[in-house]
Amino acid sequence: MPELPDVEGFRRVLARHAVGAPVRAVAVLDNQVLRGFGPERLREVLRGRRFGEPWRHGKWLVVPIIPPGAEQSSLLLHFGMTGELVWADDDGGRHRHDRVVFVLPEGELRYRDMRKLTGVRLAGNAAECRSLLADLGPDALGLTRGELARVLAGRRGRIKPTLADQAVVAGLGNLLVDEILWRARIAPQRSVADLEPGDVTRLHRQLGTVLRRSIEAARVPPRPSWLTGRRDEPSGSCPRCGTTLSHGRVGGRGTVWCPRCQHR
Numbered sequence: 001m002p003e004l005p006d007v008e009g010f011r012r013v014l015a016r017h018a019v020g021a022p023v024r025a026v027a028v029l030d031n032q033v034l035r036g037f038g039p040e041r042l043r044e045v046l047r048g049r050r051f052g053e054p055w056r057h058g059k060w061l062v063v064p065i066i067p068p069g070a071e072q073s074s075l076l077l078h079f080g081m082t083g084e085l086v087w088a089d090d091d092g093g094r095h096r097h098d099r100v101v102f103v104l105p106e107g108e109l110r111y112r113d114m115r116k117l118t119g120v121r122l123a124g125n126a127a128e129c130r131s132l133l134a135d136l137g138p139d140a141l142g143l144t145r146g147e148l149a150r151v152l153a154g155r156r157g158r159i160k161p162t163l164a165d166q167a168v169v170a171g172l173g174n175l176l177v178d179e180i181l182w183r184a185r186i187a188p189q190r191s192v193a194d195l196e197p198g199d200v201t202r203l204h205r206q207l208g209t210v211l212r213r214s215i216e217a218a219r220v221p222p223r224p225s226w227l228t229g230r231r232d233e234p235s236g237s238c239p240r241c242g243t244t245l246s247h248g249r250v251g252g253r254g255t256v257w258c259p260r261c262q263h264r
Contacts, residue, residue, distance in 0.1 A: 002079040004140055004171030004211060007059050009218025010077075010085035014054045014063065017087045018102065018109045022050055025103040033099040033111070033119035045073055045122065046102070058136050058170025061085070062129065071125035076132055080117030086110045140171035141211055145204040152192050152200065159195070160188035161251025172207075174253050175220040175228055180206050182227040182238075187262040188250045231256040 002010075023046045028039035045065060052064030063075040077085065086095075089107040100111040100120060111120065123129035138147055151168050162168055163177045172180075181188050183206035186199055195203075214220045222229040227245075230236035236245045238258035246259045 001081045001173050001175075002059065002083060003173035003176050003214075003220060004056075004059060005176075005214035005217065006084070006219055007056050007061055007079065007171075008141075008215050010079070011054050011056050011061055012218070013085055013087050014051065014061070014109065017107065018051050018104055019053055020050055021104040021106065022048070023102055023104060027101040027103065028099075029094075029101065030099040030116065033113060033116050035119045035121050037122050042100075042120075042122065051102075057133055057139050058166055059173070060133060060136070060170075062133075072129075073125070074123045074129050076121040076123060076129065077111060078118035078121075080113060080115055080119075082115045083111070083113035083118070086112055136166055136170040137168045138170065140169050140176075140207065141215075143169065143204070143207065145201060148204045148207070149197075149200050152195065155192040157192055158188065158250060159186060159190050159192050160253070160255060162192050164251065164253065174255075175231075176210060176214070178231065178256050179220060179227050180210050182240075182256075182258060182262060183210065185261050185263070188255050188257050227256060227258075 026043050026046055028034065028042065031039060034042065049065050049067065052066040054061055054063045056062070059078060061077040063077065065073045065075065087107060087109055094101065094110070095112055097114045098110045098112050099116065102109040121132055123132055137151060152162065155162055160177055160181065163172050164174065178188065180203065184202040186203060220228050225239050227239065230239060230245060237243060238245055238261055241258065241260050243258055243260040245256050247256055249255060
């Protein structure tokens with residue numbers, strides 16, 4: 001499932017290959033991924049235009065369209081559980097899950113998604129863009145320790161589903177949350193209300209570390225020294241203490257933790 005580091009990687013792909021280049025054509029190969037508008041509207045908005053510098057909030061990628069018309073239009077891309085943004089140097093060999101292809105002078109930018117859970121939205125102006133993102137919490141990458149304490153304050157649920165809730169913190173998914181909690185030595189089942197100030201400090205520190213290193217790899221890397229590198233092994237052991245990892249469901253999500261390192 002694409003999480004913040006993956007989407008940051010997609011942002012870099014778009015910025016490297018597509019910003020400033022004229023959009024020559026748009027091939028909509030599956031109308032179902034367009035939410036709230038049709039292929040002709042997309043072609044109309046992009047005809048004779050270029051992509052501006054993209055920016056990200058949580059798992060959303062926002063792409064301004066330049067030059068703007070009377071209002072600043074933007075594409076908003078979400079990658080659901082299986083999406084990605086791929087650059088190809090030519091128009092050959094399109095993948096069967098390519099849904100929208102933006103044809104540029106030097107190649108193609110392809111929005112690819114097997115399951116089509118969320119898709120592409122179009123904001124006609126800045127107010128519409130803000131409205132589409134209004135339900136999201138603060139972006140995880142820029143979160144300060146004080147902001148993290150504020151968004152957790154007064155909550156009674158368990159820490160794992162709270163951190164994975166995009167309305168609380170935008171950008172964290174299953175892999176990131178499990179990795180951060182393991183590094184912070186906090187059990188995923190622990191109540192947010194039971195966290196001490198020191199727990200929040202450790203949580204914030206590890207959140208920053210995991211995000212920075214994951215962004216470098218454009219994914220949550222499955223390194224042997226990371227929980228992520230052991231989580232899919234049925235009898236995998238904790239990279240820190242060697243204890244056999246526990247597997248279960250917390251907040252409806254498959255969860256992995258170390259029963260020794262992560263005390264409730």
